[in-house]
Amino acid sequence: MxxxxxxxxxxxxxxxxxxxxxxWIAVGLLQPLCYLLLFAPLLTSALAASGAHSTADAYRIxxxxxxxxxxxxxxxxxxxxxxxxLHAGVIERSxxxxxxxxxxxxxxxxxxTTALLxxxxxxxxxxxxxxxxxxxxxxxxxxxxxxxxxxxASSVSYGLALLVPTDAALxxxxxxxxxxxxxxxxxxxxxxxxxxxxxxxASWNPCYWAVEGMRALFSGxxxxxxxxxxxxxxxxxxxxxxAWSARLFAQRIR
Amino acid sequence: xxxxxxxxxxxxPRRGAAAVDAVRGIDLxxxxxxxxxxxxxxxxxxxxxxxxxxxxLAPDGGAATVAGADLRAAPGEVRRRIGYVAQGGxxxxxxxxxxxxxxxxxxxxxxxxxxxxxxxxxxxAFDLTxxxxxxxxxxxxxxxxxxxxxxxxxxxxxxxxLDEPTVGLDPRSRSQVWGEVRRLREQGMTVLLTTHYxxxxxxxxxxxxxxxxxxIVTEGTPEELKQKISGDSVTIxxxxxxxxxxxxxxxxxxxxxxxxxxxPGEDGLRLHVDSAATAIPQLLRTLAASGIEPEHVQxxxxxxxxxxxxxxxxxxVHSS
Ligand SMILES: Nc1ncnc2c1ncn2[C@@H]1O[C@H](COP(=O)(O)OP(=O)(O)O)[C@@H](O)[C@H]1O
Ligand SMILES: [Mg+2]
Numbered sequence: 001m002x003x004x005x006x007x008x009x010x011x012x013x014x015x016x017x018x019x020x021x022x023x024w025i026a027v028g029l030l031q032p033l034c035y036l037l038l039f040a041p042l043l044t045s046a047l048a049a050s051g052a053h054s055t056a057d058a059y060r061i062x063x064x065x066x067x068x069x070x071x072x073x074x075x076x077x078x079x080x081x082x083x084x085x086l087h088a089g090v091i092e093r094s095x096x097x098x099x100x101x102x103x104x105x106x107x108x109x110x111x112x113t114t115a116l117l118x119x120x121x122x123x124x125x126x127x128x129x130x131x132x133x134x135x136x137x138x139x140x141x142x143x144x145x146x147x148x149x150x151x152x153a154s155s156v157s158y159g160l161a162l163l164v165p166t167d168a169a170l171x172x173x174x175x176x177x178x179x180x181x182x183x184x185x186x187x188x189x190x191x192x193x194x195x196x197x198x199x200x201x202a203s204w205n206p207c208y209w210a211v212e213g214m215r216a217l218f219s220g221x222x223x224x225x226x227x228x229x230x231x232x233x234x235x236x237x238x239x240x241x242x243a244w245s246a247r248l249f250a251q252r253i254r
Numbered sequence: 255x256x257x258x259x260x261x262x263x264x265x266x267p268r269r270g271a272a273a274v275d276a277v278r279g280i281d282l283x284x285x286x287x288x289x290x291x292x293x294x295x296x297x298x299x300x301x302x303x304x305x306x307x308x309x310x311l312a313p314d315g316g317a318a319t320v321a322g323a324d325l326r327a328a329p330g331e332v333r334r335r336i337g338y339v340a341q342g343g344x345x346x347x348x349x350x351x352x353x354x355x356x357x358x359x360x361x362x363x364x365x366x367x368x369x370x371x372x373x374x375x376x377x378x379a380f381d382l383t384x385x386x387x388x389x390x391x392x393x394x395x396x397x398x399x400x401x402x403x404x405x406x407x408x409x410x411x412x413x414x415x416l417d418e419p420t421v422g423l424d425p426r427s428r429s430q431v432w433g434e435v436r437r438l439r440e441q442g443m444t445v446l447l448t449t450h451y452x453x454x455x456x457x458x459x460x461x462x463x464x465x466x467x468x469x470i471v472t473e474g475t476p477e478e479l480k481q482k483i484s485g486d487s488v489t490i491x492x493x494x495x496x497x498x499x500x501x502x503x504x505x506x507x508x509x510x511x512x513x514x515x516x517x518p519g520e521d522g523l524r525l526h527v528d529s530a531a532t533a534i535p536q537l538l539r540t541l542a543a544s545g546i547e548p549e550h551v552q553x554x555x556x557x558x559x560x561x562x563x564x565x566x567x568x569x570x571v572h573s574s
Binding site: 006009013016017020021085088089090092093094095096097098099 | 309344362405
């Protein structure tokens with residue numbers, strides 16, 4: 001009960017701050033538009049090798065990957081917003097109160113998740129004119145999977161920001177994790193195009209299963225094994241990431 | 255209200271680097287309704303001590319009871335009973351004072367309607383009503399500091415920790431903050447503050463603990479501390495170098511003079527005496543007997559500066 005109430009408190013404040021930051025909103029809305037409109041001409045020919053024979057086919061492969069990439073990258077880089085709060089003493093001020101430590105993390109990670117879901121819905125809607133059609137149930141499951149990815153990635157990022165609390169140090173750390181993760185998940189290009197050794201490496205990456213799950217859902221294969229594997233693995237990882245990061249929120253603040 | 259025994263903390267700046275003993279055994283006993291000041295130079299360990307008492311840092315050793323709750327056994331209880339204002343504050347640029355106060359009260363578990371009311375009271379009490387609905391980014395240093403104080407007490411704690419409450423403020427805001435702290439004490443709050451300003455410790459605190467190098471060197475009321483370095487100092491201005499040498503020879507003999515030295519850069523002497531009240535007549539009589547006419551005589555009561563210098567052998571340097 002207290003956890004839910006405190007999380008709601010932190011979450012509300014985070015949403016308010018997000019709404020007051022017009023730059024964020026502009027970037028958040030323009031970014032998906034750019035991805036969709038600028039990549040569109042490239043898509044059909046580029047994805048022909050993976051069996052895309054029409055623009056609609058290409059979007060079924062590209063859009064779920066794009067959404068996954070936004071969830072993972074957006075999440076992993078959100079730690080930088082925490083640096084500002086750490087610097088201003090906001091976190092320390094919260095930590096002197098009896099407010100739940102898990103709530104300090106969850107409220108923030110859920111803000112990030114909300115932002116991502118808004119972007120995702122926007123992209124899915126914008127892709128309709130290009131012939132993308134997804135069943136409502138499939139779309140809802142896909143959103144749940146995305147939310148778990150965003151929750152996991154942002155929790156990891158907040159944890160990293162607490163461990164390396166300067167801009168200069170956090171940048172390289174996050175990049176080192178984000179680059180191989182995105183490549184080995186096949187977010188922008190399906191891993192099926194890659195040589196065998198790369199595919200083997202990817203199958204050890206839990207995010208790969210999440211991205212494959214997304215693609216299966218966007219193609220209407222809700223019963224494909226990638227779907228439940230992706231959901232289960234991501235839920236598990238998200239739980240571990242939240243627990244790890246919440247522990248740091250309780251201990252590790254200057 | 256605050257009792258500590260042998261509180262210790264050391265930091266390991268980097269793996270393999272030598273540990274820094276930030277606090278090496280601090281014993282405190284602060285009574286209810288008292289304003290107690292930890293006075294010491296930068297790096298003395300004041301902030302570390304406060305952060306341990308506010309449950310932000312786990313002590314390496316020692317024990318403490320804050321507002322009746324044990325720091326180690328019941329940190330949650332300590333949190334509910336204390337307020338803490340960090341040196342740099344902790345407000346969000348994009349939020350208004352009213353929003354910050356409501357959030358703060360709610361983080362302490364206060365219900366929404368009650369929190370809104372407390373925010374209103376907090377704004378009024380700290381003279382913030384006028385800009386309560388403007389975002390904090392637009393506040394002056396003094397306004398921001400008053401908001402920090404209002405946030406620190408919105409849940410009506412019985413103990414308040416203030417870390418360098420007036421650092422970087424202009425003189426007017428400074429005395430305003432002193433006024434607020436005194437007002438809180440009148441309402442029965444116990445205040446533990448840190449400062450590296452001697453005049454602040456002198457003007458605001460009932461008792462002072464002088465901190466140097468992670469430990470309390472001495473403590474007492476400002477008056478007691480000044481009496482600890484015994485006696486007063488007297489400056490005598492003289493007309494020329496000859497008179498100065500003559501006076502030095504004549505006055506050095508006097509039993510009431512502990513020590514004397516020539517003033518740097520001008521003709522005259524500085525004397526340390528047990529009590530200026532009884533020494534000055536003797537000094538003047540002796541000078542008259544040697545035919546020396548002083549140009550002026552000045553009495554200096556010892557300041558906390560002198561106390562700090564006498565105890566640590568170093569001046570308390572501060573920027574302002
Ligand atoms: N988190 C930390 N890591 C490493 N050293 C620290 C940390 N916090 C404080 N110190 C060191 O501990 C000493 C005491 O610092 P502090 O308590 O901030 O002093 P003060 O508040 O009196 O200026 C200083 O030498 C400081 O560099
Ligand atoms: Mg300090």
